[in-house]
Amino acid sequence: MKVRSNLAVSEDGFVFDPKTGESYTVNEVGISVLQHLSRGTQIDALVDALEKEYDADRYTLEKTVGDFVQMMKEYNLLDHE
Amino acid sequence: MEKKRFERPIITKLNTGMPNKIGLKTEYQPIRSIDGVAVKELIENYGSPVYVISENTMRSVYRQAYQAFSTRYPKIQFAWSYKTNYMDAVCKVYHQEGSWAEVVSGFEYDKAVRNGVPTEHIIFNGPDKSIEDLEKAIRNKSLIHIDHFDELYTIIGLCDRIKERPQVAIRVNMDTGIYPQWTRFGFNYDNGEAWDAINRIMISGKIDFIGLHAHIGTYIMSANAYRIAGNKLADLAVRTKAKYGKAVSYIDFGGGFASKNTLKGAYLPGTDTTPSFDEYADAITSSIINSEIKPEDMPTIVLETGRALIDDAGYILGTVLANKRMADGTKTLIIDVGVNMLFTSFWYDHKITPAQDFSHHTESAKIYGPLCMNIDVIREYADLPPLKKGDQFVISRIGAYNMTQWMQFITYRPKIVMIDQQSKVHVIRNNENLDTITQLEKVPEHLKSIKK
Incomplete structure (x- = not known):
């Protein structure tokens, strides 16, 4: 699972999709998830990384990242594999 | 190394140029x-x-409201609306501040008595007062606000048995220019029913008619509605004095002041649209001061404000x-x-x-x-x-x-x-x-x- 390569993502969480012209905002943790996904990080490794950085249990991280990825799919922001 | 505070990751689509039907962001600071x-x-x-419940907020809002009225009119009396919040501790804060009690059932009446409110400072409203409730209220010299003719005739009937003179007001409903017009409580002013009720009370000779009351509605966003109510109630007071030589001792404007909550479907938040106590006070006191009631007959203004005091x-x-x-x-x-x-x-x-x-x-x-x-x-x-x-x-x-x-x-x-x-x-x-x-x-x- 990878973020579409033509998405423009700014450092402060502004996302532009040139294919549709749609814009999005993401919060701090969302930026971190996007960056990991852009690099091709797998979900398990992504959760490991977040667990080291943030004060949250693994269950919460898995669940909330899962929901975030689901919304990325809804908005067609992920590459079809 | 200390870990960073985790906030659930979110992605939100931006709708440029589209108004947000959900409204503007309202939360800027947490309440810690x-x-x-x-x-x-x-x-x-x-x-x-x-x-x-914040006792401090209760007392400071009450004092703001009292000040708004008492600086405009010499005789102001609040009566705490028990149905709004009848926790004993809450009622006692308002009674300590000087509020009477306004009750609408036998249960609330007994609660007010138990809270130590002098019975002659209990206003008994509501369409459902049992014979036992009425008998108790008559003996205790409480202020009975008559809701309908059946209740009036019940009270007249009780006078013969109890040998006490009930202290009563009538509840009056009317068109105050707002929608919906509440007509279910009391006697209608506009069609002459209220004047009819007053005449029947006065002619009975057994009852002390001492007040007028109106409960024009709830969450009233227009202070002017109270001005219209005041004009009409003052007219009844003047006519009673002219015909029977009897001045009413109080005019009770009921409740209905809006709080700062936002009603569902409202475009602007309640904090921006709700009239202030000063606006309500100005409308109500002006209607009585500028009426034809003579200065020596100026009645006490009673307010049964609940929601706007405690919300x-x-x-x-x-x-x-x-x-x-x-x-x-x-x-x-x-x-x-x-x-x-x-x-x-x-x-x-x-x-x-x-x-x-x-x-x-x-x-x-x-x-x-x-x-x-x-x-x-x-x-x-x-x-x-x-x-x-x-x-x-x-x-x-x-x-x-x-x-x-x-x-x-x-x-x-x-x-x-x-x-x-x-x-x-x-x-x-x-x-x-x-x-x-x-x-x-x-x-x-x-x-x-x-x-x-």
Whole structure:
């Protein structure tokens, strides 16, 4: 699972999709998830990384990242594999 | 290395140029404490959810309201509306401030007596007063506000038996230029029914007619409606004096002042649209001062304000139980406060504020209570910072009606605590348990065992 390569993502969480012209905002943790996904990080490794950085249990991280990825799919922001 | 605070990751689509139907972001700061007591500590010590009442806010709002009226008119009397919140501790704060009691049932009447209110300072409103209630109120010289002719004739009948002169006012309804026009309480002014009722009282010779009362509606957003009500009530007072030589001692404007809550469907928040106490006071006092009532006959103005006095002093604190994504993508939050504890969520978009730090990002979410019932919706849509399971929140402006219209349904009702002016927390009503809920039940002998 990878973020579409033509998405423009700014450092402060502004996302532009040139294919549709749609814009999005993401919060701090969302930026971190996007960056990991852009690099091709797998979900398990992504959760490991977040667990080291943030004060949250693994269950919460898995669940909330899962929901975030689901919304990325809804908005067609992920590459079809 | 200390780990960073985690906020659930969110992605929000921007709709450039489109107005946000959910409204503007309203939460900029978390509410971490109330009157110097941490929200986290309140939940730890008293459970979640928990109702919190600020004595300081109660007293300061009451004093603001009293000042708005008393600086404009010499004879002002507030009467605390028991149905708005009849927790004994709450009622006693208002009685300490000088409020009389306004009750609408035998139960509330007995509560007011038990709270130590002098019986001649209890206003007895409402369409349902039993013979026993009326007899008690007549003997105690309480102020009986007559709602309909059947009640009037019952009182006249009781006079012969009790040999006491009841102290009465009539309830008057009228067109005050607002919609909906409330016509169910009392006698109509515009069609002459109210004047007819006064004449029947005066002709009976057995009753002391001492006041006029109107309850023109609830959540009245136009102060001018009270001015019109005042003009009409003053006209009745003048006609009574002219015909019978009897001046009424008080004119009671009932309740109905709006609080700063936002009504469902309202475009602007209640904080921007609700008239101030000064606006209400100006309309009401002007209508009496500028009437034809003679200076020596100026009546006391009585106010039964409930909602506008207590709403801001009440909070309910709770915890997020779960996050869910609906099949259509709608984000939902499930919280431990349901419509059974927050009855007013049926007509208000209550303000919900996280109790912990959050970023500037928000998302729209539908907020459900914990009940296994589809109607248990606290907010259809709210633009909130991303909240996760276990996060705590504060729902503000819930002091009116929720602690009286609440429902014991599915689960127990939680504790109510009051924070006093020294930031000391007092439990003023304990949480329910299985025994408190079932103590009035009786099981027939043949059902005591479930073994066949």
